[in-house]
Amino acid sequence: MNMQQIKSRSRKQSPKPDSGAKRPPGRPRSKQAHSAILNSTLRLLQRTGFSELSIEAIAADASVGKATVYRWWPSKGALVADAFGSSAARELRYPDTGSVREDMRQQMKQWVKILRGRRGRVVAAIVGGGQSDKELIEAFRERFVWPRRLDAYEILRRGMRRGELPRNADMDLVLDLLYGAIYIRFLIWHEGLSDEFVDEVVELVFSGAGTQKPVASRNGNRRIRPGALSGQGSFPMVTEALSRR
Numbered sequence: 345m346n347m348q349q350i351k352s353r354s355r356k357q358s359p360k361p362d363s364g365a366k367r368p369p370g371r372p373r374s375k376q377a378h379s380a381i382l383n384s385t386l387r388l389l390q391r392t393g394f395s396e397l398s399i400e401a402i403a404a405d406a407s408v409g410k411a412t413v414y415r416w417w418p419s420k421g422a423l424v425a426d427a428f429g430s431s432a433a434r435e436l437r438y439p440d441t442g443s444v445r446e447d448m449r450q451q452m453k454q455w456v457k458i459l460r461g462r463r464g465r466v467v468a469a470i471v472g473g474g475q476s477d478k479e480l481i482e483a484f485r486e487r488f489v490w491p492r493r494l495d496a497y498e499i500l501r502r503g504m505r506r507g508e509l510p511r512n513a514d515m516d517l518v519l520d521l522l523y524g525a526i527y528i529r530f531l532i533w534h535e536g537l538s539d540e541f542v543d544e545v546v547e548l549v550f551s552g553a554g555t556q557k558p559v560a561s562r563n564g565n566r567r568i569r570p571g572a573l574s575g576q577g578s579f580p581m582v583t584e585a586l587s588r589r
Contacts, residue, residue: 377406377408377412378416380406380407380408381402381403381406381408381412381413381416381423381427382423382426382427382430382431383406383427384402384405384406385397385402385423385424385427386427386428386431386463386466387405388401388402388405389424389427389465389466389469390462390465390466390469393469393472393473394420394424394469394470394472394473394474394477394480395473395476397420397424398420399413399414399420399423402423419479419483420480421477421479421480421481421482421483421484422483422487424466424470424473424480424483424484425470425480425483425484425486425487425488426487427466428463428466428467428470428484428488429487429488429491431463432458432463435454435457435458436451436454436455436458436492437451437495438450438451438495438496438498438499439451440502442506443503443508444499444500444502444503444506444508444509444550445508445546445547445550447499447502447503448496448499448522448546448550449542449543449546452522452523452526452542452545452546453539453542455523455526456526456537456538456539456541456542459526459530459537460537464530467530470484471531493519496515496519497515500513500515500518500519501515508550509550518549521545521549522545522546522549525541525545526542526545529541
């Protein structure tokens with residue numbers, strides 16, 4: 345029997361796959377459970393606030409076991425941060441319009457839209473819960489604030505390469521001025537959040553940033569470690585300052 349005959353015989357004897365066989369449980373089911381947990385977290389957080397939210401309630405609402413939740417998230421704070429981040433990730437991507445002002449303007453308007461909607465309650469719950477739960481604020485800072493801070497750095501660097509900003513502009517100060525204004529309005533005067541307000545802030549900040557005298561950046565425009573955000577004027581620091589008044 346030559347090699348061709350062996351191959352032919354082997355093909356004839358090989359069993360055909362059962363097209364009606366059920367697929368074993370695996371990744372699709374895991375993805376569904378993961379999404380269900382995130383959705384349940386957001387839904388319950390809007391109802392109860394952070395302090396009353398529990399892993400047991402989230403697991404029950406998502407129809408999964410408590411152990412399944414802890415398989416992906418080490419704490420309630422980490423889960424809340426990821427749940428909010430996943431719901432807003434696509435909307436908060438920075439565009440590339442060819443203008444640093446327009447890139448920031450469009451992204452900031454998306455952030456304002458989120459804060460003015462139902463998910464604004466989630467941010468409020470995180471802010472309120474974070475005043476007594478350090479782990480929550482740290483999780484929100486590391487999992488939500490910091491990744492977008494890194495994206496914003498790149499947008500500003502892009503503006504520097506195009507000559508729209510001084511090469512040694514203090515990126516942290518620029519971002520603190522842009523987003524700090526939004527956070528203050530959200531926490532103190534929610535009705536004042538509008539697209540027109542964003543336009544005014546962007547024009548004011550970039551008009552000043554584009555004409556300022558060169559100054560040394562606080563971090564030399566280098567990436568700072570995530571933990572250092574607590575001293576870089578990130579939004580949690582705004583709420584901490586307010587709580588000390």
